[in-house]
Amino acid sequence: MAWIVKPSATMKTPGRAEPYLTADHRAQYERDILPRYADRQGALLPILHDIQHRHHCIPWQAMREVAEFLGIAPSEVLDVVSFYEEFTTEDHRRGKYTIGICQSIACEVCGHPALLDHLRARLGIEPHETTDDGRFTLLAMECLGACEGAPCALINEDRHDNLTIERLDALLDRLP
Amino acid sequence: MPVTEPVLTRRIPTAPWGDPRDRRIIGYDEYVRTGGYETLRRALTMDPSSLVQTVKESELRGRGGAGFPCGLKWTFLPPPDGNRRYLAINCDEAEPGTFKDRLLCDYDPHLVLEGIAITCWACRLDTAYFFIRGEYHHQAKIVERAIREAYEKGVFGGRGLMQACDFKVDCHMHRGAGAYICGEETGLLEAVEGRRGWPRLKPPFPAVKGLFGRPTIVNNVETLAAVVPIVDRGAAWWKSMGTASSIGAPGSYGPKLMGVSGHVNRPGVYECDLGIPLRKLVDEFAGGMRAGRRFKGAIAGGVSMGILGPDQFDAEMDFDIGRRYDVMGLGTACPTIFDDQTDMVAVARNISRFFSNESCGQCTPCREGAQWMYRLLCRIEEGDATTKDLDLLNELAGSMGIIPGTTICGLADGHNWAVRTILNKYWAEFAGRVKPSYHGLTVSAGRADGVSSARIVGATGA
Structure with missing residues (x-):
């Protein structure tokens, strides 16, 4: 959980003419998500999941649009985005493939450091960085809840267990 | 039964x-x-x-x-x-x-x-x-x-x-x-x-x-x-099913899902009765220790519960485990098993990193203390710490959590128990990794004027 301190009064955030939340999205959220919660803010996490999934980040303008849509302050949206590790701001846009190597205890004693070092060398990036071509983001994640298959990793939404360097290479080579 | x-x-x-x-x-x-x-x-x-x-x-x-x-x-x-x-x-x-x-x-x-x-x-x-x-x-x-x-x-x-x-x-x-x-x-x-x-x-x-x-x-x-x-x-x-409490606490009844991970032959989730000895869980369900190695320790059930030491392999996995074996509790009953080649300093460092990453930042003792403990443990692992750092670690750990009354939730207690139990149960291993922090004192006795000439000669272990 990072603490990001920025001069908010003078901070300029990029935007674009075309809205991120189209009328279709708004209608879909109104129909599928909002009725589930007692107030509009409850829908914030599901909506942010949707935006993160589509854009690999939560653009600044999208935060303002979501705030306006839910009737909350943009700062409250940023508050949530900056707290949860799955949501990233525009300057930390995730790559096409996010490779999350589990670094928690069972994976460490079963050999995750070798996997992480291998990916550092192969991709030329450190954990929490993205390759210049925007293809891979490397993450060192906390426990993925698959300790019986340690060491394990998430590649986008798929988990792979009992990894070796060879298996990991084969998985990455197969990615389109 | x-x-x-x-x-x-x-x-x-x-x-x-x-x-x-x-x-x-x-x-x-x-x-x-x-x-x-x-x-x-x-x-x-x-x-x-x-x-x-x-x-x-x-x-x-x-x-x-x-x-x-x-x-x-x-x-x-x-x-x-x-x-x-x-x-x-x-x-x-x-x-x-x-x-x-x-x-x-x-x-x-x-x-x-x-x-x-x-x-x-x-x-x-x-x-x-x-x-x-x-x-x-x-x-x-x-x-x-x-x-x-x-x-x-x-x-x-x-x-x-x-x-x-x-x-x-x-x-x-x-x-x-x-x-x-x-x-x-x-x-x-x-x-x-x-x-x-x-x-x-x-x-x-x-x-x-x-x-x-x-x-x-x-x-x-x-x-x-x-x-x-x-x-x-x-x-x-x-x-x-399960077992009554042997110390007058509420009982531990029913079956329980236990997920065994770490250095065992068949890691996975097993359904056992509460009260099963850890040794039996490892040997009969999880196929024994990997590569025939010896048991060195086990996380009781999720890292926040602390560690069972080398002499606690026979601990009964029930809700009394906390009071009987000096860990915080049974937790989720998912033990992670370590063999005799495991570096316990690295285990403590890993767990501390987890808690410092996952502290939500709301209470200062946890937010700051977690970072300090992680840095201390990194230093100990690199061989760059002194004996008093071990005491500092113990003191820092003991100061954060609901039990000492300094935080809102129990996350810091988890960090506290994990680090303190590992440190105390494997003290020798930690002590072997640090330099002595005392300064050697030489006293030349018997001066004619009766004034002692204590002289600090610098850290001896350096």
């Missing part, structure tokens, strides 16, 4: 009753064909308060880590006032070493959903949020599909089963987004309300003022799954 048949894993082949390779997702039709939702049907003909009484008599203790008696928690609810009351299902299984709830979500989601429906009926709750951690993408899809099926077949939504008793339960999936702290019950509530998962000060407890300011019960996935067999077969049957 030991568990003689699979209870929670009835439909999930698990050793010794089945082969894990035969596991598959149990859909609604197969679930019903094998007797599923019959218990709910029967429960709906019963008085809700009698169901609460049954669960209370079974002495079912929460399976999420704290071991709080489930029936007692349910009785904290105020009487219904016609407005909304919530159930929050805690599937934020993010504690390193823990992966037992995943098994139920992966293969038998309807068992959990049936438990949810029965609980909602028993406690008069009308909306359930299935909070699942963000990293469980696959499991979220399975459970979401199961919820959809359950709506179609009239388990939820007030048609079908519930119609006869004029009761309507809604169940929604709510995905987390990668924050361990959302497994804390009030942090979870904040996340469902669309805010950062900062735990709330208690009281008021969630049962009185929880989600959206309304009465809320927060239960773990496995606890809710256990409600089904308890209501089905009664409290006496449930209490025939």
Whole structure:
């Protein structure tokens, strides 16, 4: 959980003419998500999941649009985005493939450091960085809840267990 | 009495009753064909308060880590006032070493959903949020599909089963987004309300003022799954498994899912009776130590519970373990086993990194203390620390948490216990990695003028 301190009064955030939340999205959220919660803010996490999934980040303008849509302050949206590790701001846009190597205890004693070092060398990036071509983001994640298959990793939404360097290479080579 | 048949894993082949390779997702039709939702049907003909009484008599203790008696928690609810009351299902299984709830979500989601429906009926709750951690993408899809099926077949939504008793339960999936702290019950509530998962000060407890300011019960996935067999077969049957407390505490009854990981031959989730010795769990269920190595230690059940030392391999896995073996508690009963080649300093450093990453930042002792402890442990691991750093580590660890009274939630207690138990049970290993911090003192005695000439000669170990 990072603490990001920025001069908010003078901070300029990029935007674009075309809205991120189209009328279709708004209608879909109104129909599928909002009725589930007692107030509009409850829908914030599901909506942010949707935006993160589509854009690999939560653009600044999208935060303002979501705030306006839910009737909350943009700062409250940023508050949530900056707290949860799955949501990233525009300057930390995730790559096409996010490779999350589990670094928690069972994976460490079963050999995750070798996997992480291998990916550092192969991709030329450190954990929490993205390759210049925007293809891979490397993450060192906390426990993925698959300790019986340690060491394990998430590649986008798929988990792979009992990894070796060879298996990991084969998985990455197969990615389109 | 030991568990003689699979209870929670009835439909999930698990050793010794089945082969894990035969596991598959149990859909609604197969679930019903094998007797599923019959218990709910029967429960709906019963008085809700009698169901609460049954669960209370079974002495079912929460399976999420704290071991709080489930029936007692349910009785904290105020009487219904016609407005909304919530159930929050805690599937934020993010504690390193823990992966037992995943098994139920992966293969038998309807068992959990049936438990949810029965609980909602028993406690008069009308909306359930299935909070699942963000990293469980696959499991979220399975459970979401199961919820959809359950709506179609009239388990939820007030048609079908519930119609006869004029009761309507809604169940929604709510995905987390990668924050361990959302497994804390009030942090979870904040996340469902669309805010950062900062735990709330208690009281008021969630049962009185929880989600959206309304009465809320927060239960773990496995606890809710256990409600089904308890209501089905009664409290006496449930209490025939497991063990009574040997120290006068509430008992540890029923079967428990135990996930064994680390240096064992067959890591995985097994269903055992509470009170099984760790050695038996490792040798009989998990296939013994990997490569025939010797046991060096084990995380009791999720890293926050602390460590069982080399002489505690025979510890009984029940809710008394905390008081008898100097760990915080049973936790989720998912031990991670370490063999004799494990570097315990590295284990402590890894666990400390976890807590410093996952501290939510709300309370200063945890936010700052976690970072300091992690840095100290890194220094010890690199051989760059001195003996007094070990004392500093102990002191820092002991200063943070609910037990010393400096934080809002128990995350810092987990960090505190994990580091202190590892440090104290493997003191020699830590002491061997640090330089002595005293300064050698030479005193040249016997000066004629009687003035002693103490001289500091500098750190001797450097």
